[in-house]
Amino acid sequence: MQDLKKEPNLTSTELILASNSPRRREILSRLQIPFRVVSPRFEEISNPALSPKEEAIHFAEGKARSVAQDFKNAQDFKNAIVIGSDTLIECDQQKIGKPKNPEEAKQILQGLQGRSHCIWTAVFMIDTLQDRSEHSICKIEVKMKSMTDSEISDYVATGEPLDKAGAYAVQGEGRQFIQELKGDYLAAVGLPLEAITRFVERMR
Numbered sequence: 001m002q003d004l005k006k007e008p009n010l011t012s013t014e015l016i017l018a019s020n021s022p023r024r025r026e027i028l029s030r031l032q033i034p035f036r037v038v039s040p041r042f043e044e045i046s047n048p049a050l051s052p053k054e055e056a057i058h059f060a061e062g063k064a065r066s067v068a069q070d071f072k073n074a075q076d077f078k079n080a081i082v083i084g085s086d087t088l089i090e091c092d093q094q095k096i097g098k099p100k101n102p103e104e105a106k107q108i109l110q111g112l113q114g115r116s117h118c119i120w121t122a123v124f125m126i127d128t129l130q131d132r133s134e135h136s137i138c139k140i141e142v143k144m145k146s147m148t149d150s151e152i153s154d155y156v157a158t159g160e161p162l163d164k165a166g167a168y169a170v171q172g173e174g175r176q177f178i179q180e181l182k183g184d185y186l187a188a189v190g191l192p193l194e195a196i197t198r199f200v201e202r203m204r
Contacts, residue, residue: 013079013080013081013127013129013203014034014035014036014079014080014081015028015033015034015035015036015080015081015083015200016035016036016037016038016067016068016071016080016081016082016083017035017036017037017038017083018038018039018040018063018064018066018067018068018082018083018084019037019039019040019063019083019084019085020039020040021085021190023169023171023189023190023191024085024190024191025037027186027189027190027191027193028083028191028193028196030193031193031196031197031200033200038067038070038071040062040063040064040066040067040084041066041067041070042059042062042063042065042066044059044062044086044097046095046097051090051095052088052089052090052094052095052118052120053090053120053122053137053139055086055088055095056086056087056088056120056121056122056137057086057122057124057135057137059084059086059088059122060084060085060086060122060123060124060135061084061124061133061135062084063084063085063086063124064082064083064084064124064125064126064133065084065124065126067082067084068080068082068126068128071128072128079128079129080127080128080129081125081126081127081128081199081200081203082125082126082128083123083124083125083196084123084124084125085121085122085123085124085190085191085192086121086122087119087120087121087122087165087190088119088120088165089112089117089118089119089120089165089166090117090118090119090120091111091112091115091117091118096108096111096112096117096165096166096167097165098162098163098164098165098167099161099162099167101162102156102157102162104167105156105161105162105167106152106153106156106167108161108166108167109147109152109155109156109161109167109168109177110147110149110152112144112166112167112168113144113145113146113147113152113177114144114145114146114147115143115144116141116142116143116144117141117142117144117166118139118140118141118142119138119139119140119141119142119165119166119170119183119187119188120137120138120139120140121137121138121140121184121187121188121190121191121192122135122136122137122138123135123136123137123191123192123195123196125195125196125199125200127203130203132203134195134199136192136195138183138184138187138192138195139183140181140182140183140184140185140187140188141180141181141182141183142170142178142180142181142182142188143178143179143180143181144177144178144179145177145178145179147177151177155168155173155174155177158173160172160173160174161174169189170185170188170189171189
């Protein structure tokens with residue numbers, strides 16, 4: 001990650017991705033617009049009063065605002081578009097985030113296998129110069145195949161599920177367990193480009 005205060009003075013709007021996710025970095029690079037990645041100082045603490053959709057927006061906003069505040073406080077940095085994003089899984093009206101350990105990953109996958117669930121991916125964007133913000137939320141419907149306990153154990157052993165909401169990666173080995181996906185594929189992976197493109201075009 002790069003330090004904001006070590007960058008040279010900027011004369012135009014800079015694009016900042018507030019994220020620790022390699023997947024989001026890869027997706028944003030598809031826009032072919034120069035951007036930097038800055039790790040957000042935001043702790044994701046689930047709030048039972050929020051729905052999965054609301055919490056995804058809340059987490060995306062928290063990430064974006066934590067980086068935007070640092071950016072605005074840094075000397076000579078006054079003009080940036082900061083992007084924060086978050087993904088949560090909803091099954092039976094329950095929020096499912098990232099598993100804390102392999103055992104929890106197995107439990108999550110056992111609960112999802114053979115059933116349908118929703119992926120909620122939120123993006124929150126801030127223009128630091130104009131102090132304007134906007135958010136967007138995408139809903140993706142997923143039907144999972146039935147999985148045996150050994151298939152689940154083998155998948156968890158790869159380590160892939162441990163930093164993924166819902167304990168599986170749409171774009172990784174987890175795709176073998178997806179029977180059907182309806183909605184924005186890139187949003188399911190972790191970042192909806194359409195909403196970002198619209199905001200950037202208006203603000204730059």
